[in-house]
Amino acid sequence: MVERHRIFRVTVIAVLLSILPAASATALRPQSSGRNLSPQSTVLSPESLSEPHLANIRQLTAGGKNAEAYFSHDGRKLIFQSTNNWTTGESATWPLSSDEQLGCYQIYVMDLELGRTRLVSTGVGGTTCGYFFPGDRRVLYSSTHLAGLHCPPKPKREGRYRWALDDYDIFSVRVDGQQIQRLTTTKGYDAEATVSPDGKTVVFTSVRDGDLDIYTMHLDGTHVQRLTHEIGYDGGAFFSPDNRRIVYRASYPRDPAEIEQYKSLLARNLVEPSQLEIFVMNADGTDKRQVTANGASNFAPFFHPDGRHIIFSSNVDGRGRSFHLYLIRDDGSRLERVTFSGTFNSFPMFSPDGKQLVWVSDRSATKPGEFNLFLADWIP
Template identity: 50%
Template structure:
């Protein structure tokens, strides 16, 4: 069969074909008349387009945080917009962003666990997947930087006690007041789906609280390997371990600045009887976190200096994108000597601002919930901040994860 001419309609083609095949004259004339009298028709579609279905997500659809649900914000919290609750029930804390800002790694006691395991939350779909092996106790998960383009390909590091063989380490005796245990943690890495779990940093005592510089140059972690609670850095493969603090007292919970030139962490600097008490607890594998200040230094620990000096429990510091301001948690608003659980809020301090009368920069209160707000971390772009809070809990004391768009 001949192909229809490019400039002709289907009818004109088949009309000519009928004449060429010597169709009856009346029929051929009718066909030609129809072609001559009808208006030009669209060239496409030349028939019915079949319907198709696909489960693939269009590449042009922009990423947006859809996990969880919107919740009411406190109007006094002027730095927060579009507040969303991401988890619902149990104990969920220490959530940290993936390199592409699409996922969070966090610790939780969900799924019937008696102590924390590590999970990854997809911020678009809301899917949650466990990444630790379900054994022992875990803490301080973090994504490795730099990583492949997608967070599904990135590796995760976290500390775990599973090598000790215990289902869950015993909780500390609080007859000596509120104390944190220094369990036998080692640091491990795994793929985002939990596969290829392997040790990264091991040793007798406490090795935990590891975080990574954005440029992938070093990681920093907390360890008791030299008899005190100090900060150490290492390469991302766990080699070249260097101790970067040496003053007696607790040093831990360190994070690099976005430009990888600074560190911020929590520290105690006890003296006299307080130092004796610190060392006695340390011998029992315990630390009392009621008097911690926020310190900053160079990325190798050089020139350390405090940016708080209030004698309270200041912890969980994290740099803003400018590598200068720091968001941290503190019970600063709780009156001294108050009974009951302290109130922890988030505060903002400019580490390079001129000092106030107490010798450190002034702080700005960010959250106002009468309960627990802590563990803030900014997304890689600085657009969002995630934190843990008791707010909107179904039960008293329940801790969930929240995310908000940061407003300057």
């Protein structure tokens, strides 16, 4: 039973670790959602009184797989990834809804005030991990389009779910999709990139030195520095509001057999994370501290604007049955569950002023495998 739950944890977490390419994709065409609803018309109720931190919950998308939504610095827009072909123009209004499915994720920017969305990635290859630069005129994301126009193939199932480390590079582009600039040029996986609040530094995960480690670089891709050196996966990094610390997730093999298995898979550009814990370190890689130690799958951490709390997703309650959002102090104390509705809640981000929370959930899903974006007012 323990082994079954462990396998289930890996399978579910892999679904929305944003690295789920499929068979093929073609260039995108303009696609209307077919609906004309304002953001205010889709307010949902929290799950009775069990979600006291959430109010005025709004569903922003409807159908398909939508993930990793992150606020612009002015709090008026979201960048997100989706397998749906929403639009290349400004005709789609939300809740975004489309029956046309792409083979893999593309990156979009949603205007929360106007209810419009725009494609910002190239529309070919696989993409992941969009994020705004300060000023909100440019964004970054990772893409495989230089390696091929089709979605990267899925790895062969051999028991447990294995996550493919495809040949992603990190790119910068204007919010209208123009003036694309390549920031990484090393062969292999460069992804999971975010930007410091002061706009000076990009933090990302790369396999360039033979392991999955966290690095920083300047906005133009220069001055690359490696921050982690432990054997295992380090990724999903975000800066603290004061730019001084980084929160991230990590999975480390625990004995010689696991180390050998990890290295064997890595040589085949695969990773099979099981337990994931949350860590915090200084922005230069020093003073690493473990925040969670529950043996579950803990991921998608993000700092609250107060710099003292971290919100993240975990299956610590139920051990594989469902993932929910939790709030914890940065010293690992005062763990509090935030969500109770649905079976998958993850990729949370606070608005810059701390008044709103955006996240991904399967609540209100109409079919299995559907994940949508939700926005709520945050009640301290």
